[in-house]
Amino acid sequence: MREVVLTEQQLRELEDIYEKLQQEYARVATTLDFSCSGCPDNCCDSYFLHHTYVEWAHLWRGIKQLAPERRMAIRARAKTYLGQCTKELLAGRRPQVMCPLNEDGLCVVYGHRLLVCRTHGVPATMTRPDGQTLRFPGCFRCQEIVEGLGEQAPHVARTPLLTRLVLLENELLNNKRHLLPRVKMTIAEMLVQGPPTLPRFRSYCDETILL
Ligand code: SF4
Ligand code: SF4
Numbered sequence: 001m002r003e004v005v006l007t008e009q010q011l012r013e014l015e016d017i018y019e020k021l022q023q024e025y026a027r028v029a030t031t032l033d034f035s036c037s038g039c040p041d042n043c044c045d046s047y048f049l050h051h052t053y054v055e056w057a058h059l060w061r062g063i064k065q066l067a068p069e070r071r072m073a074i075r076a077r078a079k080t081y082l083g084q085c086t087k088e089l090l091a092g093r094r095p096q097v098m099c100p101l102n103e104d105g106l107c108v109v110y111g112h113r114l115l116v117c118r119t120h121g122v123p124a125t126m127t128r129p130d131g132q133t134l135r136f137p138g139c140f141r142c143q144e145i146v147e148g149l150g151e152q153a154p155h156v157a158r159t160p161l162l163t164r165l166v167l168l169e170n171e172l173l174n175n176k177r178h179l180l181p182r183v184k185m186t187i188a189e190m191l192v193q194g195p196p197t198l199p200r201f202r203s204y205c206d207e208t209i210l211l
Contacts, residue, residue: 062112123155
């Protein structure tokens with residue numbers, strides 16, 4: 001097995017995707033005169049699953065910059081988080097547990113937070129490969145602002161940026177995504193498992209073998 005590490009070029013591409021997403025987010029938020037300022041909620045307790053080795057590896061770039069004692073404390077919180085989520089899921093409820101990377105209301109790896117963390121809040125759309133468009137209404141505060149606007153509500157179109165993320169994931173995985181375990185993980189699972197690793201490949205003509 002080898003650790004998945006982003007090249008400088010892949011890192012720049014991911015950071016550009018994040019940057020464009022944040023610009024789109026800011027455009028929509030400004031149009032709606034929306035901000036998180038004074039909100040009684042903290043979205044870091046929302047339950048989300050993440051799906052790419054790219055973001056998992058990028059998150060770990062941030063984790064590795066933290067002092068060992070802090071990392072141990074985060075890992076302990078991640079284990080507690082997973083136990084609490086398991087209980088909620090077994091009871092048929094969507095978990096609402098604070099992310100182990102949140103300390104005193106702030107993200108300890110802010111520059112390495114994941115795409116979902118950067119997009120939650122304002123309305124968004126995403127078109128699936130089968131052509132169906134999904135609409136996300138935004139958080140409860142934003143929903144109050146856009147009430148009655150329906151499809152006319154300003155929103156972030158996520159598809160072009162997600163398409164770039166998928167292309168980047170394919171490149172990172174050497175176009176072998178279909179051969180590898182799927183990523184479908186909470187941030188806590190990424191923390192407990194450690195940085196992503198992959199089997200080594202060997203190609204024999206047109207056959208690929210996992211070592
Ligand atoms: S990674 Fe950071 S921004 Fe994302 S949920 Fe956790 S604490 Fe919040
Ligand atoms: S995204 Fe919405 S719910 Fe979350 S902190 Fe901001 S205003 Fe509050």
